[in-house]
Amino acid sequence: MVTYDLFPQPAVPVSHAPERLGEDALVLRAFVTDPQSMLDCIEAMAAISPWRHMQTPGGYEMSVAMTNCGCYGWVSDRKGYRYATEDPLTDRPWPAMPTSFLTLAHDAAQAAGFSDFVPDACLINRYAQGAKMGLHQDKDEEDMRQPIVSVSLGLPAIFLFGGLKRSDKTQRVLLQHGDIVVWGGEDRLRYHGILPLKAGMHATTGEYRFNLTFRKAVEA
Numbered sequence: 001m002v003t004y005d006l007f008p009q010p011a012v013p014v015s016h017a018p019e020r021l022g023e024d025a026l027v028l029r030a031f032v033t034d035p036q037s038m039l040d041c042i043e044a045m046a047a048i049s050p051w052r053h054m055q056t057p058g059g060y061e062m063s064v065a066m067t068n069c070g071c072y073g074w075v076s077d078r079k080g081y082r083y084a085t086e087d088p089l090t091d092r093p094w095p096a097m098p099t100s101f102l103t104l105a106h107d108a109a110q111a112a113g114f115s116d117f118v119p120d121a122c123l124i125n126r127y128a129q130g131a132k133m134g135l136h137q138d139k140d141e142e143d144m145r146q147p148i149v150s151v152s153l154g155l156p157a158i159f160l161f162g163g164l165k166r167s168d169k170t171q172r173v174l175l176q177h178g179d180i181v182v183w184g185g186e187d188r189l190r191y192h193g194i195l196p197l198k199a200g201m202h203a204t205t206g207e208y209r210f211n212l213t214f215r216k217a218v219e220a
């Protein structure tokens, strides 16, 4: 029987080795041991704080659907970007961060050389075909000495990793199901983004990619 690849991946140069992206930034390949239970948690959270497309301060709707868990959730609207203890859609606290999430984020940070990472915020992104994240810095957190831990689940995506200036050249990294990116230190404010998601069908997430970024939003 002849089969056809309905969703061929693009012929883009991407790196696959367990990479160091910078002095204080690296990719931990297939670090997530139980992706299915993470996905089950995400589904339960989205039943409490639903997926939504936030507005940018400039008035555009983000292509990525978002929700949060933990004490603080990242929100964007016409007034700007900030962390909030309550979900503006429900006026209720965000779902709690599961212990398994805390442990995973802590262990990934540890493996990347950052000890004692205890996140208080987890932004959960859902990408459908065509959804993207323009080059940006993560700079809404109070303590820039704390790293960010970013978990990818489901469909692969190409992550752009730039420099400290928006115009710096970017590296392309293919992030796949179970991969974790950790960065901090001198790389904490590097520009980064995600290219438009290619259509596909993943065995556990279907037509989506999920990304969770764990942060310490508020200084202890």
Ligand code: MD6
Residues within 6 Å of the ligand: 125, 133, 138, 148, 149, 150, 159, 181, 183, 192, 193, 194, 211, 213
């Ligand atoms: C994403 N990630 O992977 C978007 N930010 O879908 C981010 O914006 C990000 O992966 C800071 C650190 C790691 C990240």
Ligand code: FE
Residues within 6 Å of the ligand: 136, 137, 138, 192
């Ligand atoms: Fe980011």
